[in-house]
Amino acid sequence: MTGAETACPNLLPQDGVLLLHQAALTPADATALCHELQGQLDWRQETLTIMGRPVSAPRLTAWYGDHAYRYSGLCHAPRPMPASLCVAKAVAERLAGQAFNSVLANLYRDGQDSMGWHADNERSLGPEPVIASLSLGAPRRFQLKHRREPSLRLDLVLPAGSCLIMAGPIQHHWLHQLPKTSRPIGARINLTFRRIIPS
Numbered sequence: 001m002t003g004a005e006t007a008c009p010n011l012l013p014q015d016g017v018l019l020l021h022q023a024a025l026t027p028a029d030a031t032a033l034c035h036e037l038q039g040q041l042d043w044r045q046e047t048l049t050i051m052g053r054p055v056s057a058p059r060l061t062a063w064y065g066d067h068a069y070r071y072s073g074l075c076h077a078p079r080p081m082p083a084s085l086c087v088a089k090a091v092a093e094r095l096a097g098q099a100f101n102s103v104l105a106n107l108y109r110d111g112q113d114s115m116g117w118h119a120d121n122e123r124s125l126g127p128e129p130v131i132a133s134l135s136l137g138a139p140r141r142f143q144l145k146h147r148r149e150p151s152l153r154l155d156l157v158l159p160a161g162s163c164l165i166m167a168g169p170i171q172h173h174w175l176h177q178l179p180k181t182s183r184p185i186g187a188r189i190n191l192t193f194r195r196i197i198p199s
């Protein structure tokens with residue numbers, strides 16, 4: 001299941017850790033998992049609460065984990081992971097060097113689906129969470145910007161089968177987003193593995 005390994009430098013100049021494992025899965029495994037998850041997961045169109053107003057999320061999501069997870073007015077109840085996600089979780093755990101107990105799957109159906117600027121800084125993730133993000137499907141443009149230094153920005157393309165790891169104080173100092181694009185683009189899936197600390 002695991003692709004070739006290469007040395008992985010920290011991509012951030014300061015205030016956090018960002019590691020990109022280009023080939024966490026082989027291309028064949030990444031393609032098979034992408035198709036399996038599109039058909040198998042319980043994809044939902046969620047309504048978020050942003051600044052007190054209901055907003056339809058511009059993507060589909062599916063949540064699985066041992067504990068409830070709350071963000072943007074949503075509460076995901078505990079739900080066991082299907083076997084396909086457990087295999088992907090094991091890959092993410094090996095690369096991140098820590099155990100995860102939840103995954104948020106995001107399905108971006110076309111270039112108009114997206115996720116806006118945010119940080120994964122919910123209290124239930126702890127002060128410096130390690131988050132592993134596995135990419136599947138079409139290459140995914142992923143951007144970061146520093147909260148206080150406007151000149152500090154990163155623009156990455158995450159290929160299918162890659163695993164991006166955010167760690168250290170990154171969530172305190174940086175925001176991340178998956179922008180919309182007007183270019184024709186196929187479906188993209190992101191699996192974001194987290195460790196929820198039960199309250």
Ligand SMILES: O=C(O)CCC(=O)C(=O)O
Pocket residue numbers: 104106115120133142176177178190192
């Ligand atoms: O699709 C992505 O890489 C963004 C996912 C993300 O930031 C999240 O689920 O919190």
Ligand SMILES: [Mn+2]
Pocket residue numbers: 118119120176
């Ligand atoms: Mn995030």
